[in-house]
Amino acid sequence: MNFTVPKFPLAKLIDNGLAWLTEQIAAVTHALSAGVGTAIDGLTASLLWLPPWVLIAIVVAIAWRTAGRKVGIWSAAGLLLLWNLRLWDATVATFTLVLISTFIAVAIGLPVGIAAALNQRVRKMVVPILDFMQTMPAFVYLIPAIPFFGLGVVSASVTTVIFATPPAIRLTILGITQVPEELVEAADAFGSSRWQKLFKVQLPMAVPTIMAGVNQTIMLALSMVVIAAMIGAGGLGGEVWRAIQRLQPGKGFEAGLAIVVLAMILDRITQRIGQRKY
Amino acid sequence: MATKIKLEKVTKIYGDRPQRGLRMLDEGKSNKELHEAGHPVGCVDVSFEVEEGELLVVMGLSGSGKSTLIRCFNLLNSITRGHLYVDGEDITQYGRKQLLDYRRRKVSMVFQHFALFPFRTVTDNAAYGLEMQGVSRDERRAKAREALELVGLKGWEDAYPGQLSGGMQQRVGLARALAVESDILLMDEAFSALDPLIRRDMQRELMQLQQKMRKTIIFITHDLDEALELGDRIVLMRDGRVVQTDTPEQILSNPANEYVRRFVEHVDLSRVLPASAAMVPPTAVVFERDGARTALHKMNEVDFTVGFVVKRDYTYCGTIGIDVVERAVRSRAQTMDGLYEETPPIRLDTPLADVIAMVATWPFAEAVVDEDTGKLLGIVTRTSVLTVLADNVNNQADDGTDEASGPAPATATSAAGDTEVAA
Numbered sequence: 001m002n003f004t005v006p007k008f009p010l011a012k013l014i015d016n017g018l019a020w021l022t023e024q025i026a027a028v029t030h031a032l033s034a035g036v037g038t039a040i041d042g043l044t045a046s047l048l049w050l051p052p053w054v055l056i057a058i059v060v061a062i063a064w065r066t067a068g069r070k071v072g073i074w075s076a077a078g079l080l081l082l083w084n085l086r087l088w089d090a091t092v093a094t095f096t097l098v099l100i101s102t103f104i105a106v107a108i109g110l111p112v113g114i115a116a117a118l119n120q121r122v123r124k125m126v127v128p129i130l131d132f133m134q135t136m137p138a139f140v141y142l143i144p145a146i147p148f149f150g151l152g153v154v155s156a157s158v159t160t161v162i163f164a165t166p167p168a169i170r171l172t173i174l175g176i177t178q179v180p181e182e183l184v185e186a187a188d189a190f191g192s193s194r195w196q197k198l199f200k201v202q203l204p205m206a207v208p209t210i211m212a213g214v215n216q217t218i219m220l221a222l223s224m225v226v227i228a229a230m231i232g233a234g235g236l237g238g239e240v241w242r243a244i245q246r247l248q249p250g251k252g253f254e255a256g257l258a259i260v261v262l263a264m265i266l267d268r269i270t271q272r273i274g275q276r277k278y
Numbered sequence: 279m280a281t282k283i284k285l286e287k288v289t290k291i292y293g294d295r296p297q298r299g300l301r302m303l304d305e306g307k308s309n310k311e312l313h314e315a316g317h318p319v320g321c322v323d324v325s326f327e328v329e330e331g332e333l334l335v336v337m338g339l340s341g342s343g344k345s346t347l348i349r350c351f352n353l354l355n356s357i358t359r360g361h362l363y364v365d366g367e368d369i370t371q372y373g374r375k376q377l378l379d380y381r382r383r384k385v386s387m388v389f390q391h392f393a394l395f396p397f398r399t400v401t402d403n404a405a406y407g408l409e410m411q412g413v414s415r416d417e418r419r420a421k422a423r424e425a426l427e428l429v430g431l432k433g434w435e436d437a438y439p440g441q442l443s444g445g446m447q448q449r450v451g452l453a454r455a456l457a458v459e460s461d462i463l464l465m466d467e468a469f470s471a472l473d474p475l476i477r478r479d480m481q482r483e484l485m486q487l488q489q490k491m492r493k494t495i496i497f498i499t500h501d502l503d504e505a506l507e508l509g510d511r512i513v514l515m516r517d518g519r520v521v522q523t524d525t526p527e528q529i530l531s532n533p534a535n536e537y538v539r540r541f542v543e544h545v546d547l548s549r550v551l552p553a554s555a556a557m558v559p560p561t562a563v564v565f566e567r568d569g570a571r572t573a574l575h576k577m578n579e580v581d582f583t584v585g586f587v588v589k590r591d592y593t594y595c596g597t598i599g600i601d602v603v604e605r606a607v608r609s610r611a612q613t614m615d616g617l618y619e620e621t622p623p624i625r626l627d628t629p630l631a632d633v634i635a636m637v638a639t640w641p642f643a644e645a646v647v648d649e650d651t652g653k654l655l656g657i658v659t660r661t662s663v664l665t666v667l668a669d670n671v672n673n674q675a676d677d678g679t680d681e682a683s684g685p686a687p688a689t690a691t692s693a694a695g696d697t698e699v700a701a
Contacts, residue, residue, distance in 0.1 A: 186393035190407040191382030
């Protein structure tokens with residue numbers, strides 16, 4: 001006798017579900033697509049409108065001011081190299097995508113993190129979802145993004161947001177819950193309302209941790225933006241993807257190097273922003 | 279003085295279902311049983327009153343419920359059962375808004391580990407309470423600076439707490455509490471995290487401030503010396519219950535039970551007992567108008583080599599040695615005028631420790647004078663000091679024999695001489 005348990009049609013169910021959902025929320029996704037697309041294209045266009053040396057000077061100035069002379073000099077060297085390698089346009093495109101994705105991720109992550117930190121029940125709901133989001137292979141998000149948003153930067157940005165939001169939420173929760181109990185008591189003892197306590201004590205105390213989360217979000221966004229080249233994100237990821245398909249190790253390395261430079265500059269600057277000055 | 283705060287059977291039980299804990303408590307279950315059932319006991323049936331302007335010390339070892347109790351005064355801990363009246367209002371009945379207002383204006387708190395906000399300057403820390411009151415930025419900063427000056431932090435207004443030593447940080451904590459001008463000050467082990475020398479300074483300064491401000495202060499400590507130094511009265515707690523409420527002197531000389539006795543046995547009595555404890559009725563009293571012969575007679579009668587010179591109405595003038603009197607007899611002096619020395623007297627509350635040093639050498643006796651009227655109240659002699667010290671030591675040794683005192687602590691309240699020893 002040969003029993004075969006029929007396969008549970010999970011894949012089919014999900015496909016059907018997504019197909020149904022795609023139709024139902026088409027209006028929303030199209031509007032979102034248009035909005036995010038315009039923002040990304042607009043920002044890229046305006047950054048590219050500036051002569052590269054002006055933008056390099058601005059970035060170097062920011063790096064120098066926030067992270068010191070050494071970081072400033074290395075940023076200048078790295079960016080000039082990218083320019084020379086004819087990777088400037090791709091770098092700006094990637095940078096824009098990272099910037100906007102990070103902005104959306106933090107805009108979602110911060111309030112969700114605060115809600116989860118202050119409310120046990122919300123936290124119990126949010127944390128498993130975060131676990132799911134972070135362990136699901138990033139490529140999987142790419143597939144449904146296409147029917148929802150089509151090929152291109154919007155799909156790339158949406159998958160990036162999904163991938164990069166969890167650390168922003170997690171570290172916001174951590175930052176708020178680790179505020180010393182006595183400080184929270186002090187806020188209460190002097191008659192702070194809930195909001196006063198949040199904005200005058202808990203959030204300021206959590207800033208360094210939250211900024212560490214933002215830093216993580218940026219790093220994850222950058223890595224996802226490269227992967228998202230597979231669904232038409234373009235930019236540096238696109239260069240890498242093309243090099244793979246044409247088997248051009250040299251080209252691939254150039255684009256990879258550009259990603260490293262961009263990552264290091266963003267990392268050094270954002271690491272310093274959250275640090276305490278007192 | 280009026281009653282400022284009144285606690286009526288205040289009980290706090292922690293855990294998710296405190297009402298179940300209360301039921302267990304009423305069934306006579308022990309603290310340990312409640313703890314194991316998931317209802318840790320904070321404090322139980324605490325009742326006492328606090329006078330306006332009084333500095334009341336709540337003392338106990340860790341786990342005695344004193345920190346729980348102080349958090350009931352501003353409802354950082356909700357009160358599970360019982361009532362807490364402040365100026366006649368039951369704060370346990372307050373709604374959210376009333377509670378915020380009460381915390382903003384009536385009561386302020388100083389924390390054991392300072393609880394300063396590290397991202398705010400010293401001034402902005404001190405101004406925090408005023409900010410909650412809705413005071414404008416300029417006004418609250420001005421007031422905060424005043425408070426900082428009061429605690430001796432002038433010149434540090436723009437520093438951050440991290441740049442300050444522990445003692446200075448706690449001054450900021452104190453300034454923050456003083457700036458709101460609340461009637462009630464809650465001090466939770468406020469000086470316990472400081473090293474002993476700084477701690478003494480802070481205690482002394484608190485006493486000086488208190489002389490001026492006359493706030494109602496609840497001061498928590500586990501340190502008996504601190505309690506004796508600061509407290510107008512002391513509430514001694516154990517296992518969440520009040521064991522004794524009394525003046526420092528009464529706690530020492532009439533411990534309510536074995537627990538209190540053990541608590542106090544290591545205290546240097548002479549530091550705590552005042553001169554009044556060793557005072558005896560005045561002898562060898564010489565009137566200023568007495569002739570030399572009369573004076574000599576009075577001193578010889580009690581075998582004193584010193585006489586205490588007073589005016590007719592017993593206003594203290596000074597002391598006179600027997601050698602001076604003998605010379606005066608030979609020169610037939612008619613009054614003591616101009617012969618006596620204006621030796622400074624001691625006061626009723628001079629610590630015995632200081633008196634011991636004085637009576638150790640001639641003339642072996644000192645006059646005790648009322649601070650306000652300047653009149654001679656009595657004298658302290660070497661013998662009377664030693665007697666009172668010996669008595670107190672013996673008392674303690676006697677009580678120490680009944681080790682088998684039961685767990686139920688007797689509660690003795692005020693009334694001198696009303697000693698209860700738990701059998």
